[in-house]
Amino acid sequence: MTLPTTMTLSDDQAEAWDAVSMALRQSGVDLDDSLLMPPKSETTSVMAVIGKAGSGKTLLLAELYKALEEAGVDVISGDWEGKKRKDRRTLAILAPTNKAASVLRNRGVPATTIHRILYTPVYDPEYEKVAEWLAGQGDRPEIEGLTDQALDRAFASFEVNKSVPAALAAAGLRGSDFITGWKRREDPLDIGFIDESSMLDAKQFEDLQEIFPTLLLFGDPAQLPPVQSAGGMVFETLPDTRVKTLERVHRQDADNPILDLAHALADPTLEFHHFEDMVAQAAQRDERVVMAQRVESDLMARSPVLVWTNKTRIRLIHAFRAAFNAPADELIEGEPLICDGIELPMKHRKKRLDLEARGLIKGAQVIYLGPGRKPGFSRLHVMGAEQPQISAASIVKIEQDGDEEPFIPFAARMGATFLHGAAVTIHKAQGSQWDTVQVFAPDIAMAARMGRTEAGQPLWKRLAYVAITRAETQLRWVVRNRLGKPTGTLRIDDLEVPVAPLELTGGNV
Numbered sequence: 430m431t432l433p434t435t436m437t438l439s440d441d442q443a444e445a446w447d448a449v450s451m452a453l454r455q456s457g458v459d460l461d462d463s464l465l466m467p468p469k470s471e472t473t474s475v476m477a478v479i480g481k482a483g484s485g486k487t488l489l490l491a492e493l494y495k496a497l498e499e500a501g502v503d504v505i506s507g508d509w510e511g512k513k514r515k516d517r518r519t520l521a522i523l524a525p526t527n528k529a530a531s532v533l534r535n536r537g538v539p540a541t542t543i544h545r546i547l548y549t550p551v552y553d554p555e556y557e558k559v560a561e562w563l564a565g566q567g568d569r570p571e572i573e574g575l576t577d578q579a580l581d582r583a584f585a586s587f588e589v590n591k592s593v594p595a596a597l598a599a600a601g602l603r604g605s606d607f608i609t610g611w612k613r614r615e616d617p618l619d620i621g622f623i624d625e626s627s628m629l630d631a632k633q634f635e636d637l638q639e640i641f642p643t644l645l646l647f648g649d650p651a652q653l654p655p656v657q658s659a660g661g662m663v664f665e666t667l668p669d670t671r672v673k674t675l676e677r678v679h680r681q682d683a684d685n686p687i688l689d690l691a692h693a694l695a696d697p698t699l700e701f702h703h704f705e706d707m708v709a710q711a712a713q714r715d716e717r718v719v720m721a722q723r724v725e726s727d728l729m730a731r732s733p734v735l736v737w738t739n740k741t742r743i744r745l746i747h748a749f750r751a752a753f754n755a756p757a758d759e760l761i762e763g764e765p766l767i768c769d770g771i772e773l774p775m776k777h778r779k780k781r782l783d784l785e786a787r788g789l790i791k792g793a794q795v796i797y798l799g800p801g802r803k804p805g806f807s808r809l810h811v812m813g814a815e816q817p818q819i820s821a822a823s824i825v826k827i828e829q830d831g832d833e834e835p836f837i838p839f840a841a842r843m844g845a846t847f848l849h850g851a852a853v854t855i856h857k858a859q860g861s862q863w864d865t866v867q868v869f870a871p872d873i874a875m876a877a878r879m880g881r882t883e884a885g886q887p888l889w890k891r892l893a894y895v896a897i898t899r900a901e902t903q904l905r906w907v908v909r910n911r912l913g914k915p916t917g918t919l920r921i922d923d924l925e926v927p928v929a930p931l932e933l934t935g936g937n938v
Contacts, residue, residue: 810924
């Protein structure tokens with residue numbers, strides 16, 4: 430097999446590369462000779478590449494993407510597909526959430542969310558001409574209301590990020606100007622790479638197999654299974670011959686104290702108090718690990734505190750709001766929220782697709798920017814989305830302790846629902862990464878005392894593993910139930926602001 434020349438693969442990565450290459454050859458894509466042919470079989474092919482943090486899954490995914498692109502495979506972004514050619518072969522790189530997709534995009538991999546592939550946009554025919562021109566499939570158009578300068582801005586934007594909606598937004602358009610609706614994908618694609626596949630539930634897995642004859646899952650077996658699953662991960666259902674495991678921790682990660690702590694959790698003799706001693710020792714040696722005596726409220730505005738129980742989550746949220754003097758009856762600019770789903774009847778399916786396609790899917794992290802122009806609407810910044818700023822009908826719930834009903838500071842009759850996002854459970858944090866992560870250790874200590882197990886492993890170890898591997902640069906292991914005062918007010922000026930925010934309108938939504 431011809432391996433990528435830009436990197437040196439470990440033995441287990443090379444073995445995985447060979448196995449994936451063989452599966453791709455069966456689907457008609459030959460990486461050795463950069464040949465594209467019709468699939469040799471109509472049978473769905475599913476493989477998985479699994480490994481713990483630092484084992485090189487993302488690096489392998491990125492190199493496979495480059496090889497497929499060089500072979501002439503079209504990469505489908507989910508925002509616009511262009512003219513379908515009879516002989517073309519396609520690849521889509523997906524993640525369950527915007528935040529997880531943005532982690533890949535920050536590494537040069539054009540990932541999008543599963544929702545953006547399941548549902549495709551319908552463009553206004555006039556603006557379709559602009560998209561075709563940007564993609565090199567048509568001549569520069571003349572569109573009434575779009576100046577040459579606006580088209581130049583669109584072209585410059587597309588050259589940088591390859592996103593048609595972002596380019597049209599740079600030209601001064603809103604999403605409602607050029608996207609007339611959304612439809613369920615009818616035509617299948619060829620190859621799908623799914624990152625963070627430990628988060629997939631059985632229904633999503635079934636949907637993906639309908640779309641992709643060749644499906645490659647990348648996942649971490651040490652993470653927590655989906656909350657509503659039967660207890661396992663989808664790649665655990667595959668035959669052993671279809672799963673390649675990456676065991677080696679690579680050189681570039683070998684001196685990472687955060688990953689060292691994560692891998693130490695595999696020791697079956699390790700007790701919680703021994704692990705905390707290891708955290709304290711790592712903190713003395715390396716500033717990337719901090720044994721923190723309190724939760725820092727400033728950090729909670731952009732990266733939530735990770736906790737085990739909802740009781741702890743609600744208590745920290747209220748402490749955060751009090752620290753920033755947030756009124757009890759309204760939100761203030763800069764408060765973090767987490768999308769908890771869409772509250773719409775089935776007859777408003779199109780409006781549901783509008784919201785989901787713009788990134789408001791369950792688990793999406795957003796920042797509240799202020800009220801919208803219509804009653805019940807909020808202006809929001811969707812973290813990790815390619816077009817982050819939108820206006821949408823919102824139902825915001827501030828949960829209370831015990832059985833008390835949540836307080837709703839304002840609400841549309843129907844729309845996207847949100848919980849406060851200053852703290853989230855470790856389960857909900859899967860798939861996301863933040864520069865600095867605060868882990869509320871008293872919760873994990875409680876899980877250790879309870880002695881619960883999951884998939885044959887102490888639950889506290891799974892919780893700790895998922896929580897600490899969310900940190901990209903610094904892990905703050907918070908050992909006391911205290912909250913530090915903020916150093917300033919909540920901000921929104923650090924968030925990216927496009928030319929024109931997208932407004933999700935229509936009816937009461």
